[in-house]
Amino acid sequence: xxxxxxxxxxxxxxxxxxxxxxxxxxxxxxxxxxxxxxxxxxxxxxxxxxxxxxxxxxxxxxxxxxxxxxxxxxxxxxxxxxxxxxxxxxxxxxxxxxxxxxxxxxxxxxxxxxxxxxxxxxxxxxxxxxxxxxxxxxxxxxxxxxxxxxxxxxxxxxxxxxxxxxxxxxxxxxxxxxxxxxxxxxxxxxxxxxxxxxxxxxxxxxxxxxxxxxxxxxxxxxxxxxxxx
Numbered sequence: 001x002x003x004x005x006x007x008x009x010x011x012x013x014x015x016x017x018x019x020x021x022x023x024x025x026x027x028x029x030x031x032x033x034x035x036x037x038x039x040x041x042x043x044x045x046x047x048x049x050x051x052x053x054x055x056x057x058x059x060x061x062x063x064x065x066x067x068x069x070x071x072x073x074x075x076x077x078x079x080x081x082x083x084x085x086x087x088x089x090x091x092x093x094x095x096x097x098x099x100x101x102x103x104x105x106x107x108x109x110x111x112x113x114x115x116x117x118x119x120x121x122x123x124x125x126x127x128x129x130x131x132x133x134x135x136x137x138x139x140x141x142x143x144x145x146x147x148x149x150x151x152x153x154x155x156x157x158x159x160x161x162x163x164x165x166x167x168x169x170x171x172x173x174x175x176x177x178x179x180x181x182x183x184x185x186x187x188x189x190x191x192x193x194x195x196x197x198x199x200x201x202x203x204x205x206x207x208x209x210x211x212x213x214x215x216x217x218x219x220x221x222x223x224x225x226x227x228x229x
Contacts, residue, residue: 011179015042021185037169046123050214059227061101065186066144069094072180079171081164093126093203126214139206154187195220
């Protein structure tokens with residue numbers, strides 16, 4: 001694990017991932033639009049740095065979901081929307097990998113999503129992007145390519161729930177701690193990643209300047225969990 005990913009894993013106790021925060025993504029998966037932010041937790045052991053491998057577990061149909069991550073710089077509980085920005089140290093480009101076929105099965109049974117999102121290497125992560133270098137986090141473009149073909153290309157302007165509301169909502173339930181990562185949702189275009197695929201992501205500002213780009217290779221995980229229908 002590189003120094004960047006190890007910093008998140010060492011200082012952050014959790015990854016809080018927002019679901020269903022882009023309307024077109026909700027539509028493509030046939031989900032209902034939430035009335036308030038909806039989130040789940042991922043373990044920090046799922047981090048993997050740019051240049052590393054995304055391991056696809058046996059029997060799993062894995063999907064990519066490119067996201068803007070918020071890096072918490074100051075711990076807080078019951079943070080107001082007005083104070084939210086002061087708790088953010090910066091940002092990071094990330095992918096929320098999802099075991100889609102497993103997710104479909106557990107959703108039918110009303111079971112938790114922890115395994116679906118929590119496999120090792122299921123949170124590919126880029127470098128820390130200082131807050132001072134981002135003029136407006138709601139004017140960023142997120143893109144993802146698989147084998148050179150663009151699959152996701154969206155803008156954070158399309159978030160249903162904006163960043164201050166996300167911080168307020170999460171911290172009304174649980175304390176956000178220094179080093180935690182908040183994944184803010186994914187635009188439409190999610191799809192499969194199979195062993196042998198190359199996955200490239202980028203985040204750019206409104207002027208087109210690339211703030212970070214990350215690159216991963218998908219490989220088959222030969223041991224561990226085997227998913228069976």
